[in-house]
Amino acid sequence: MVARSRTQSNDLERPVSVRRRTWDNADGSQGEAWVVNYTDADGKRRLKSFERKRDADAYHAKVAVDVGAGIHTAESRSITIAAAGERWIKAAEGAKLERSTLEQYRRHLDLHIAPRIGAVRLAQLTMPAARDFEDRLRIDHSPAMVRKVLTSLGSILADAQESGLVAQNVVHSLRTHRRARRRDREAHAGQRKRKFEVGIDIPTPDEIRRIVARLTGRWRPLLLTAIFAGLRGSELRGLRWADVNLKRNELTVRQRADRWRAIGSTKSRAGQRTIPLPPLVANALREWKLACPKGTQDLVFPNGAGRIEDHGNIATRGWGPAQVAAGVINDRGEAKYPGLHAMRHFFASWCINRKEDRGLELPPKMVQERMGHASITMTLDVYGHLFPRKNDNAELAAAEKALLRPVS
Numbered sequence: 396m397v398a399r400s401r402t403q404s405n406d407l408e409r410p411v412s413v414r415r416r417t418w419d420n421a422d423g424s425q426g427e428a429w430v431v432n433y434t435d436a437d438g439k440r441r442l443k444s445f446e447r448k449r450d451a452d453a454y455h456a457k458v459a460v461d462v463g464a465g466i467h468t469a470e471s472r473s474i475t476i477a478a479a480g481e482r483w484i485k486a487a488e489g490a491k492l493e494r495s496t497l498e499q500y501r502r503h504l505d506l507h508i509a510p511r512i513g514a515v516r517l518a519q520l521t522m523p524a525a526r527d528f529e530d531r532l533r534i535d536h537s538p539a540m541v542r543k544v545l546t547s548l549g550s551i552l553a554d555a556q557e558s559g560l561v562a563q564n565v566v567h568s569l570r571t572h573r574r575a576r577r578r579d580r581e582a583h584a585g586q587r588k589r590k591f592e593v594g595i596d597i598p599t600p601d602e603i604r605r606i607v608a609r610l611t612g613r614w615r616p617l618l619l620t621a622i623f624a625g626l627r628g629s630e631l632r633g634l635r636w637a638d639v640n641l642k643r644n645e646l647t648v649r650q651r652a653d654r655w656r657a658i659g660s661t662k663s664r665a666g667q668r669t670i671p672l673p674p675l676v677a678n679a680l681r682e683w684k685l686a687c688p689k690g691t692q693d694l695v696f697p698n699g700a701g702r703i704e705d706h707g708n709i710a711t712r713g714w715g716p717a718q719v720a721a722g723v724i725n726d727r728g729e730a731k732y733p734g735l736h737a738m739r740h741f742f743a744s745w746c747i748n749r750k751e752d753r754g755l756e757l758p759p760k761m762v763q764e765r766m767g768h769a770s771i772t773m774t775l776d777v778y779g780h781l782f783p784r785k786n787d788n789a790e791l792a793a794a795e796k797a798l799l800r801p802v803s
Contacts, residue, residue, distance in 0.1 A: 479517055479561075480504040504547065517552070616680050645670060
């Protein structure tokens with residue numbers, strides 16, 4: 396006896412059915428199973444057996460919906476999450492991602508994903524199962540680590556989805572649902588994520604003036620370049636003299652140094668950019684070039700042995716003490732802005748709120764290029780609120796007058 400799905404669409408284009416199957420065992424007893432029979436999106440006939448009818452009915456109802464929506468993958472065709480993770484890492488290695496990124500991927504897979512859900516097949520991973528995995532991670536790990544691991548799981552599923560090994564990315568679906576709920580909550584409560592603020596996240600012009608006045612020694616040219624050229628810490632550490640043109644007062648970013656002191660390409664194609672240098676920075680670099688330790692890598696800011704400088708040294712021996720010496724401190728007497736990125740934030744705000752020689756403010760597209768952002772969206776999302784706002788009062792008054800003028 397065949398029970399046709401009451402939820403199927405498109406008539407009998409992709410029929411889904413449940414039927415009872417019986418057979419005689421060798422000992423004379425009779426065996427019984429409930430079989431779900433359906434045709435998948437590729438036109439292949441699929442069968443799945445269950446001991447209990449209610450389990451078969453539940454699977455039958457789910458398959459009828461998923462096949463109709465094009466988000467079903469047969470379990471027999473699906474590989475485990477652990478196997479999919481290995482495929483994902485192999486693809487990342489082939490794409491020649493940075494060593495730090497690959498090592499992070501490997502840790503996420505080996506330490507968090509594979510031990511908990513590695514044996515689960517891709518087609519068996521549901522949104523509730525992904526939520527359960529996330530909840531178990533939260534027991535022993537920080538929210539930041541949970542987010543990173545869940546992002547890696549989502550990337551594994553996206554890679555498998557591109558290869559046709561799974562029909563949907565449940566992590567993406569989970570986040571889509573959450574974003575929708577968050578937007579609803581924010582619209583209701585009027586809440587927004589806090590934006591970078593001058594004096595809290597970004598040094599003020601007065602603080603920068605005080606810091607610049609106290610810069611001395613080997614850190615002076617490096618920190619001046621960070622402040623007035625906006626380079627990332629990795630770009631500063633990988634900058635070569637061959638990429639500094641002191642005749643034209645400009646430098647070109649072509650490479651960067653990772654935390655293992657390995658030279659590699661910039662974060663994106665947009666990261667390769669040419670930045671003009673103000674006279675203060677250019678003159679400091681001219682003086683520094685005479686005293687700079689020599690090395691085989693032709694670095695502008697090497698350590699004392701001429702090799703790649705450590706990121707932590709710049710922060711703790713250069714940037715931090717420079718703030719303390721200038722009195723730019725918090726209520727504990729420590730450097731007010733501990734991270735090197737504060738100088739990059741200042742450079743962005745300085746570009747946005749100053750005028751070029753022609754008397755025009757730097758447009759957003761040029762700020763994006765100077766920052767080396769991959770898209771203008773990134774620049775506006777992070778720094779859009781810093782752009783000067785035009786006073787529209789006069790224009791609004793004129794528009795109001797025109798709209799409400801007496802009708803003749």
